[in-house]
Amino acid sequence: MSRPTVTDIAKAAGVSLATVDRVLNARPGVRRQTIQRVNEAIERIGYVRDVTAANLARQRRYHFAFVLPEAPGEFVPLLRKALEEAAASSIIDRTDLTITSVPPNDPHVIVKTLQRLRADGIDGVAIFSPETPRLRDEIAHLKESGVAVVALISDLPNTNRDHFIGIDNIAAGRTAGVLMGRFLGGASGAILVLTSSMQGRANAERRLGFDTVMARQFPGIEVLPSLEGHDDPDTIRRVVSNALDRHGDLAGIYSLGTGNGVLINLLKERGRPDTLVVIAHELTHNTRRALEEGTLDAVINQNVGHIARSALRVLRAKTDDIDILSAQEHIRIEIVLRENLY
Template structure:
C-alpha cells in the first residue's frame, strides 16, 4: 500500500487491522511484542504499520492499560553528600512523576560491598520492577545479578560508575577517565614548574569510577607534568574518621606534598583535617562533586577546584532511559550525555539551599 488519497492522516490500530486483514487483538499482540502470533502475521502487521506511517501513542496506550512504571535506584549506604544529593533528587522527582503513572524509589546497600549489592539485586522480584539504576562496583556477582534482571526484561542503567561488562542497557554519568585528565590539568597548571609530590585520595580502587579517574589523572600527569610525582592512592572508603586518621601519616611522611587530588566525593575528613591544620599555605586541592561541604570549602579557600556532575540530570536521565527501554522507544543520547562541570571560587553557582536573594 502506498500513501495516497485513501491513506488516513492519523492512522489507528483499526486501520492497521483493516490493512493487514487481522483482528484488533492480533494487532495489540504485535504492538506489545506478546507471543502467540505467527511470524508471517507479525510481518503483515509490521508492513501495514510502515505503509500507514502509524506512530504509536505510548502514553495513551499505557493509560488505557493502566500501566504503572516502577523504577528503583540502588545507591551505596555511605557517608557521602553526593549520594545523599542523588537520593534527594530521586525523592523530589518521584512527586512530579506520579501524574505520569511512574513510581521512583531508592534502596541503600553497604558501600564497596559487591556481595551485598548482588544480594539486593537478586532479592528483587522482576515482576514488580520495570527498571533499576545501579550505583555500585563491577564484579562477577554483580554482573550475574544484572543478567538475571535482563533475562526478565527489566531495564538496567549503571549510574555514576559504569559496569560495561554486564548486560546493562546504558551508562549514565560523566566520562570518568576524562574527569581524571581534567583534574590533572588543573593540578599541574595550578602548581606550575615546581618539583614535588601529589597525593591521591580515593574511596576504593575496587570502584570503577575511582579507578578510571586515577588512570586519567596518571596519564596526563606523566605526559604533561613530569616535575610532579603522583603517590599511591590513599583509600578512605568514604569514611571521614578513617581519612582523618590516614592523612597525618601521609602528609608527615617527609615528602614534599604540594597537591591533593580527592577523586571521591567523601571529603568531610579531608576538610576537617586541612581546616584544623591550616597554616600560611596548604596543598592545592582538587576535589569531586559540588555538595554543600565542597561548596563551603571552595568558597573558603580550602579547595582550589571542584569537578562535578549534575545530580538532577543523572536522575532524570536514568528515568528517561529506563522508560524508553520499557517502551521500546528511541533514546536521544545527546540529551542524556552528562557533562563535566569545573568550579572554582569565582564561578560558584548560587547555593540552591540559600534563602537569600530575590
C-alpha cells in the first residue's frame, strides 16, 4: 500500500484528474463545492504531494543568492566554504546558487545588489548584513515580489524576513559570561572585553548578555569597558597590549568579535598565566588551534555547516510554501572546549 496519488484523489472525489489538478494548483474554473469535495477526498485518503515528482514535472529550478559581507576574519570565508560544500551535495538538487560579496556597512551596495537579484527573478535570498532603513525597504520590495528572504547570522527583526538563521546572541553572551565566571572559580579581578565594529548588533547583544550575567551572578568580577579593535590587526595589537600592560590583575579576556588571530598570537608571545580565562567566538583554524594549545579556554560557536544547510532548506521550504522542521533549523549555541573539539 503505497502513497495515494492524484489518480486516487480523482477516484475518491468522483472527479477527473484535470479537476484535481486545478484544485491542487489553485487554478481557476472550479466550483467552490467541488474544491471542497476534492479537499475532503485528499484529507480522507491522506494524500501528500510528491514534491520531487512535482518539481520534476515542473522543471523547477531554485535560484538562491547569498549576500555576504567582505568582512575581515576567518568566519565569513568559512561560511562561504560551507555553502559551497553544501552546494556540491544533494541538498542543493535543482538549485542554482549565487554567492555575492559586498563591502560591509555599505547599505547602498547591498541594496543595489538585492535590486539586481530581484530584477533577475531570484527565488530567495539569504542576507548577512546589519539592518538599515534602505535595506528594510528593499526587503519589503523583495517580499512583495514573492522572493523568500532569510536573515543570516545577524537578524533583521524589523523587516518581514521569513526566517532568521543564526544564534541568539544575547544568550551566547550569557553563556560566555557563565563560563567565564565559573572558570574563574571565585577568583576576583578584571575582565577585558575585545570587540570589533563589524556586526554591531551581534556584538552589542553578546556584550549585553555577558554583562547581565557578570553583574548578577559574579559581582566580584569587574568587567572593563570594551576595547575597540576596529577590525585592524595593528590597532587590536596595540590596544590589547596596552591593556595587558596596564592591568596586572587581569582575570579573563572575552573576545566577542573578530581579531582572535591577533589576540591569540599576542597571548602566545607574551606568555599567558595559567589562571587567565580566555573565551572567544567562532570556531576557526585560529581558535581551534588555540583551544588545542590551551591558549583559549572555550569557544562559543555557531556551526557554519549547519547554518549553510539550514539556509538552503529554509529558502526552499519558503519558496514552496512548505513547513519547516523547526527543531532541525534551530542553530545551537555550541560550547567548544579542547575536549569536545570535533
